[in-house]
Amino acid sequence: MLEVRGLTKVFPATRALDGLDLAFEKGEVHGVIGENGAGKSTLMKILSGIYEPTEGSVLLDGQEVRFRKPGDAMAKGIVMIHQELNLVDDLSVAENIFLGRERTAKGLLDRAAMREAAVELLKQVAAPFSPDTRLGDLSLAAKQLVEIAKAISYDARLIIMDEPTAVLSDRETSALFELIARLKERGVTVVYISHILSELTRVCDRITVMRDGRFVATLPKAEASPAWLARLMVGRELEDIYPPKTVPPAGDPVLTVKGLAVADWVEDVSLSLRKGEILGLAGLVGSGRTEAAEAIAGVRRRAAGTIERDGEVRRIRRVADGIRDRIAYVSEDRKGCGLVLAMDTEENITLANLRNYARPVIQRKRERAVVEDWVKQLNIRVGDVRSPVVNLSGGNQQKVAVAKWLDTKPEVLILDEPTRGIDVGSKQEIYALIHRLASEGLACLLISSEMQELIGLCHRIVVLREGRVMGELEGDEMTEEKIMYLAAGVEPEVAA
Amino acid sequence: MSVAVERKRMPRGLILQTYGALVALLILFIGNAIWQPDLFLQPENIRNLLNQNAAVGILAVGMTLVIISGGIDLSVGSMMALIAALALLTINKSMTGGGAESSAVGMGVLACIAAGIGLGFVNGLVITLGRIAPFIATLVGLVAFRSVALALAEGGEIRSASSNLFPAIGDGGIPLPFLEIAPNRPLVLTWNILLFIAIALLASFLLNRTRYGRHAIAVGANERAAIYSGINTNRVKVITYTLMGFCAAVAAIGESARMNAVSSAQLGLYYELDAIAAVVIGGTSMNGGRGRIWGTVVGVLILGIITNMLVVSGVSAYWQGFVKGVIILLAVLIQRGQSDR
Numbered sequence: 001m002l003e004v005r006g007l008t009k010v011f012p013a014t015r016a017l018d019g020l021d022l023a024f025e026k027g028e029v030h031g032v033i034g035e036n037g038a039g040k041s042t043l044m045k046i047l048s049g050i051y052e053p054t055e056g057s058v059l060l061d062g063q064e065v066r067f068r069k070p071g072d073a074m075a076k077g078i079v080m081i082h083q084e085l086n087l088v089d090d091l092s093v094a095e096n097i098f099l100g101r102e103r104t105a106k107g108l109l110d111r112a113a114m115r116e117a118a119v120e121l122l123k124q125v126a127a128p129f130s131p132d133t134r135l136g137d138l139s140l141a142a143k144q145l146v147e148i149a150k151a152i153s154y155d156a157r158l159i160i161m162d163e164p165t166a167v168l169s170d171r172e173t174s175a176l177f178e179l180i181a182r183l184k185e186r187g188v189t190v191v192y193i194s195h196i197l198s199e200l201t202r203v204c205d206r207i208t209v210m211r212d213g214r215f216v217a218t219l220p221k222a223e224a225s226p227a228w229l230a231r232l233m234v235g236r237e238l239e240d241i242y243p244p245k246t247v248p249p250a251g252d253p254v255l256t257v258k259g260l261a262v263a264d265w266v267e268d269v270s271l272s273l274r275k276g277e278i279l280g281l282a283g284l285v286g287s288g289r290t291e292a293a294e295a296i297a298g299v300r301r302r303a304a305g306t307i308e309r310d311g312e313v314r315r316i317r318r319v320a321d322g323i324r325d326r327i328a329y330v331s332e333d334r335k336g337c338g339l340v341l342a343m344d345t346e347e348n349i350t351l352a353n354l355r356n357y358a359r360p361v362i363q364r365k366r367e368r369a370v371v372e373d374w375v376k377q378l379n380i381r382v383g384d385v386r387s388p389v390v391n392l393s394g395g396n397q398q399k400v401a402v403a404k405w406l407d408t409k410p411e412v413l414i415l416d417e418p419t420r421g422i423d424v425g426s427k428q429e430i431y432a433l434i435h436r437l438a439s440e441g442l443a444c445l446l447i448s449s450e451m452q453e454l455i456g457l458c459h460r461i462v463v464l465r466e467g468r469v470m471g472e473l474e475g476d477e478m479t480e481e482k483i484m485y486l487a488a489g490v491e492p493e494v495a496a
Numbered sequence: 497m498s499v500a501v502e503r504k505r506m507p508r509g510l511i512l513q514t515y516g517a518l519v520a521l522l523i524l525f526i527g528n529a530i531w532q533p534d535l536f537l538q539p540e541n542i543r544n545l546l547n548q549n550a551a552v553g554i555l556a557v558g559m560t561l562v563i564i565s566g567g568i569d570l571s572v573g574s575m576m577a578l579i580a581a582l583a584l585l586t587i588n589k590s591m592t593g594g595g596a597e598s599s600a601v602g603m604g605v606l607a608c609i610a611a612g613i614g615l616g617f618v619n620g621l622v623i624t625l626g627r628i629a630p631f632i633a634t635l636v637g638l639v640a641f642r643s644v645a646l647a648l649a650e651g652g653e654i655r656s657a658s659s660n661l662f663p664a665i666g667d668g669g670i671p672l673p674f675l676e677i678a679p680n681r682p683l684v685l686t687w688n689i690l691l692f693i694a695i696a697l698l699a700s701f702l703l704n705r706t707r708y709g710r711h712a713i714a715v716g717a718n719e720r721a722a723i724y725s726g727i728n729t730n731r732v733k734v735i736t737y738t739l740m741g742f743c744a745a746v747a748a749i750g751e752s753a754r755m756n757a758v759s760s761a762q763l764g765l766y767y768e769l770d771a772i773a774a775v776v777i778g779g780t781s782m783n784g785g786r787g788r789i790w791g792t793v794v795g796v797l798i799l800g801i802i803t804n805m806l807v808v809s810g811v812s813a814y815w816q817g818f819v820k821g822v823i824i825l826l827a828v829l830i831q832r833g834q835s836d837r
Contacts (some may be wrong), residue, residue, distance in 0.1 A: 299724060319726035329724075337724040342717040342785050351714060352725040358707035404725075 001026040001189060002047070002078070002158055007056035009042050009213075016042040018213035019056070024158065027187045029180055031204035033194065035233055035423035039213035040193055044160050047191075048080035049073035077157035081147045083166060083421075089136030094118035096135050097150045121149040125179055139286075141172035148179065158189040165199060166421055169284040169449075171488065177203050195421060196450070197226035209233055230424050241428045242456030243435040248276040252311060254443045255327070255412045257296060260305035265291035267467035269305070273412065278434060278444045280458035282451065282483050288467035289447045290332055293414045296445075297329030298322035309412070323352060328410035330401050332417040332447070334394070338401040341390035345382050346371045348389055348400050353408045374403040379429060395426025402433065413437065414445040419453060431457060451480045463487050516830050517778050517794045524801045532808065539675045539683050549800035550688035551576075551747040551764075553793065555771040556778075557692075557699045558743030560792045563775050564703070565736045566716035566784030567623065567630035569768065571637025572744040575615050576764030577645035579745055580752040583608035584654045591657040601661045609745040615641070616741015620734030638768070642760075649760035656756045666753030688750040695743060700789040702739075712736055717785025773820065774799055777827040798823070 003023040009016045017039045024030050034040050045051045047058065049067030057064050060076055067073045073080075087096050094115050095102075103110045103117075118131035127145045135143060144164060151159050161180075165173045180190050180203055194200055200207050207224045209216040209232040216232050230241075253272040260269040266288040273279050283289045294300040296307055298316040306313050314325050322329065331337040339348050349371050350357055357367045371385055380399045382392060389400055398418060405413065415434065419427045434457060438444050448454050454461050461473045463486035470486040528536040535541055555572050562569045583604040590600035615637070622633045648654070656662050669686035677683050703709035711732045714722040722729050747767075752758045778795035780787025802823060806816045 298726075318728075319724060320728065323726045331724055336718075337720050340714050340718045340721045340785070343714065347710060347713075351710070351722075351727075354707045354710055358710075360707065361705050362707065362710065364705075 001061055003059040003062075004043070004047075005057050005059065007043070007046065007058070008054050009039075009046065009051060010054045016213055017046075017053070017056075020210070020213065020215055022208060022215055022218075024189050024191060025206075026157075026189055027184055028205045029184055029190045029192055029203055031192045031194065031200040031207035032210065033197070033200060033207060033229060033233060034210035034216075035425055038210040038233070038423075040210055041162070042213075043210070044080060044162060044191070044193065047073065047078060047158075048160060049078075074154050077155050078160070079151040079154050079156040079158070080160040081144070081151060081162065081164065083162045085140075085143050085147050087135055087143055087146060089134075091135055092131065093122070093129065093133050093135055093138070093146050094131035096146055097121060097131075097153055117153070118149070121153050124152055124182075125149045126175075140167040141169070141175070144168070144176070145179075148183075152183075156188060158191065159183065160191045160193070162193045163195065163421060164192070165194065165196065167285070169286065170484070171284070173199070195423065197229050197424075198452075200224070200229070201226060211235055233423070234425055241424070241431060243432050245457075245459070246435075246439055248274055248278075248438070248459055251275050253308075254310055255296075255445075256308040256311070257292075258306045258308070260292055260295055260307075261303040261467075262288070262291045262295045262300055263303050265467055266295065266303075269464065269467070269469055271462050271469065273443045273445060275411075275443055276438050276441050277460070278438045278446055278458045280454035280461035280478075281445060281447045281464065282454055282461050283464035283487050285449065287464040287487065289464055290416055292464070292467075293329060293416055293445065293447055296322075297327050297414060299329060319352075323408050326409065326411040327414070328352075328405035328408050328412070329414040330405050330416060330418060332420060334397055334401055334421075339389055339397060339404075342388050344388055345375070345380070345385040345392075345400055349374055349404045349407055352404055356407075370407065371403075374407065378403050378433065393423070393426075395422040395429070398422055398426065398430065399433075402430070406437075410442065412443045412445065414447070416447045417449065418446070419448070419450070451483050454478070454483070455480070465489060514779065517791055517798065517827070520827075521794050521798050521801075524798060524805075528801065528805065535808075540677045543683055543685065543689070545797075545800050545804055546689045546692070547686050549796050550686075550692040551751045552767055552770045552774065552799075553692045553796040554695050554743050554747040554750070555767055556774040556792045556796050557696050557789060558740040559768075559771040560775050560778070560780055560787055560789055561699060561703065561712060561736050562630075562740050563772075563780055563782060564716050564784060564787040565712040565733060566719065567733065567736065568772070569619065569634045569637075569737065569740050570631065571615075571619060571634040571641055571768070572740060572747075572771065573764040573767035573769075574638050574641035574645065575612065575741065575744045576748040576751065576767060577758065577760055577762075578641040578648075579608045579611040579615070580748040580758045580763055581645045581648045581654055581760060582611050583749065584656050584752060584758050585648065587662060588654070588657040597658050597661050601658050601665075604658075604662070605665075605749055608749050609742065612741040612743075612745025612748065613738055614741070616738040616744070617734060619741065620737035623737065624730035624733050645758075645760045645763075649758065651760060653760070654758045656752070658756070662753055663756040664753075665749065666756065688754070691746055691750060695746060696789055696793050699739075703789060708732065708735060713785055715784075770799060773824045776824060779831060795827075 001024060005021055007017050007020040020043065032040050042051065046053050049070040049072045052068065065076060088099065097118050098114045103113050115131050122131060125145045125148050127142065127149065129138065129142060135146065164176060168176060183190055192204055201221065201224050204221060206218055206220055207229065208218045209229060211233060251274055253274050255273040258270045261267055269292045281289050291300060295302045298319045298321045307316050308314065309325050316322050316325060335341060346367060350367050357363050375382060375385065378399045380396050380403065382396065389397055392400065418430050434444055446454065446458060455478045461478050461483065463470045463483055465487055473482055559569060586607040587600045587604035590603055591597065619634055619637060622628055623630050665687055667686060669684040669690065671682040671684050673682045675683040711727050714727060715729050715732050719729055751763060774795035775792050776782060777798055778791030780791060799820065802819065803816060806819060
């Protein structure tokens, strides 16, 4: 139903799309995958009317269409659900759905009609909440349902979902997939963008791989194995993406957490970590993983519990205390908390450790030398260390965030979802980096929603549920089933 | 992986945004030089231009730091009136008590600077510990400081009892022997101008070369990320408003010394708005996190030259505000063109 021919988009510095041909059929779930910079988001922005193509055409039902603004695409039933949802927290669900095209009667808002329509729409997406709920009180998964309901209200024929599961727990992901199946039955086409290969093979009918702004292949579900997709994306063979495990040296723990509690989130978490060890912290979204980690690093206030470094109880009440005690926390929210996007690579890398360069005047030369050393060591691909990090790809941004914390010379490194939203190539580099740091003696606490990642990298895994430690897995016990069992408290329904 | 490694050329929009104000200043400068060739380029005229705008300039430099760190300070114009009044009351009390002029003036200046730093510090505390938005917190100051100044002067003017030393701060300076405006009368570069230059250089240094400056930019650009990086954001803000208070004090001394009096209703009136306008024209982002001191200095000069032109060409004082308004609007429009992408 929707087709693009010879689509090209040229930006001042890059050719984001280079003669792309691609067709989406009615009522299919079509996955689109590619490394960062492959041109996926540019394609989606053209389809949803945010960008106009430099060359090439978009055909809807065989007829050429031109979208000059997002409204044009929506009028034709093409709706995009962005990763960062476009909703207003302070309005109700119903008000959000009809935002910008409120129904009126005699010049006044027709609240009753909108509410009624909203109830119907929410039923279609099986949303368990009322249209009167304030949006800000909903979970991310529920907000996503509101976005989808809103899309349906546009009589959407094609819905583009950009990394929809990035913020969802496994159970919420399954619910989303059921909803996608229902949309498909109604003849809606879903274009599904994701980095998670196992997810694509699970939900999509066909999967298109893009690389360097060009079409590589479209595979039917049956032929698309995660390994084959990864190979097509990168354009080279990927060896086992996890480095071989090494045995951490025995010794006393460098970090011991006892009875940690954080208001609303963490009830009772105790764990210990040795030099050179990679400890996984697993749990569903909302299990208190991030909150526990933030409390250890001093970002969040502790309600109870003690934190020991090398056997000594330390007072850690803010981030500066954590830095002093050589604990570094690389946030899961790269753009919101991890980096100052408007600042350049250099300023970001030294931000947490500026004391080291300012005495009291910042020694620019030394700063530059150290930053260039990090850029080389972590293979960060920056055109210019003085250009804002907002221009970097997700993988390179993540490396800048890691470099920033490594520069504080930590002995305990906490990595929260370090590979979320980054491409396979960068993932592999991050894995190798974690492995190298651990073998050099750094104690790592790794938080991840990707169980494969935890199993592939960690020596031990601690599983949280509702703010408590449910169990600890080691060696052969580390399987997706066992993690899921502990994390959800039930036998896993679906194993990816 | 195909990541562009070549150094990107600066896009045209960015050039306009970065250097637009400078280009505008050059055009104004050259335009005036052609329009009034005998007058404009006279060293004395340039000196007067700088001298008249030094107070607003000093405020604008402090305001640049405040705005870069994500805040705003509306209170500084009123603060100037209040602390200048305090300075003169201190001088007068000391002199009527029989004190020497020099020690009286010294105490007055110290009182002014201490009060400026103190009020700036209080502004910072109200904003951080009191968790009141900077706009509101300093709006309180705008109203309240002026009121106290009016009360101290009973609505009128406080004249300085110092007849030599204090006015000398206002019109004295360093004579430039190579620039004679009349035989054996060298041009004097006033203390006000020198202080403006010194404070601009100091602020530029603080912003670009110290930990405080880097932290202020980070706080303005992304406060959460700053907190996650271990930056004490409250401390950064308090320091910023305190520096702003210090700038207000320096401006207040210069302004009251120039008149050798303080008009409680007039001194510093609307200066905070002129300062903010200069910051905006200079290309500093009102959203914080991005800005430059030299841009602000350029902004001050642009506003000053335009006012000067309006006066020379006999435009009614009533219309001058309108023209300024249009200039500010244009400056913002030009700069927005690029960050809108």
